Amino acid sequence: MNNLEQIGWNQTIQDIEKETLARVITVQKNSYQVTDGTLDYMAHLSGKFMNQAINPLDFPAVGDWVEVLKLPDERKAVINRVLPRASQFVRQAAGTKTEPQIVAANIDTVFIVNSLNHDLNLRRMERYILSTYESGASPVIVLTKKDECSPDEVEEVISHVEGIAVGLPIIPLSNVTKEGIDLLMEHLLPMRTAALLGSSGVGKSTLVNTLLGKEVQDTKDIRSTDSKGRHTTTHREMFRLPNGALLIDTPGMRELQLWEGESAMESAFQDVEAFEEACKFNDCQHDTEPGCQVREAIENGELSEERFQSYLKLQRELAYEKRRQDQKAQLEEKSKWKKVSKNQRDSYNFRKMR
Incomplete structure (x- = not known):
């Protein structure tokens, strides 16, 4: 090797x-x-x-x-x-500009890290899952701070997460007791690359320290009032773990604005799309149409209204982002050709003067 x-x-x-x-x-x-x-x-x-x-x-x-x-x-x-990338996790850059930002490249696995406290946000988790599928990497859900919850509380959170992380590995763990670390290591293979993504204060940097067996990342306590954390990691960095795996730590992201994800909707929302495909009419609006399997699934509890509304919201957001990106591309193309035309005119005028 x-x-x-x-x-x-x-x-x-x-x-x-x-x-x-x-x-x-x-x-x-x-x-x-x-x-x-x-x-x-x-x-x-x-x-x-x-x-x-x-x-x-x-x-x-x-x-x-x-x-x-x-x-x-x-x-x-x-x-x-x-060099050409095998995978890339991209988000809409913070601020008002319409431009992408690469969080990590050539990754095999994305650990979507949340804590088992009241900062858990299923809608935000859906965004991470969607963006991970779009990146080309495999998503794994990691729930930290297991030592701060009772077994019943852990099971309740897992049942909620299972409703939106369809078929994905869900790993509850504790950096204090080390419970669950062995399950995480099953997804950290030698010469393979994983990335830790999630909000501030969920324990990403602490997890890096745990896996490395030494303090390499600064950590800070979270606010007890709302379980929200402070930014400790200020840049993206790759570490080599003792077993030969590669792990990328990233700064916390309170919001994840989508850049793309249309092609990954089927993977991230396979449950919703399965009900849609079973509707009686291909153009079903999931409102009052007869034979609507989506409405039936919501009424009988197989699908939550919140999950379905999130699906619709993300579809609208992706369509809006695509329009913004298309408009920006058109303006950039127009600006480029104006510059080319100006250069040609300047060159022509220079030759005439000679």
């Missing part, structure tokens, strides 16, 4: 020298840290890269494989290009 395989390399790309390969392990604004499995390097983007990158998705993210020029004596590297 070579050093690249130890940090997750399992791709076959013919037009690249293995000596130039590295993986991004930390991103902090415009600063990157990469590793080739032997040495870590502080890295920056080449001038050519900066000139050619036009979209936020073009820039490196934690987990990316990149082609670099290494400067071993200085422990520095220059990133020349990002």
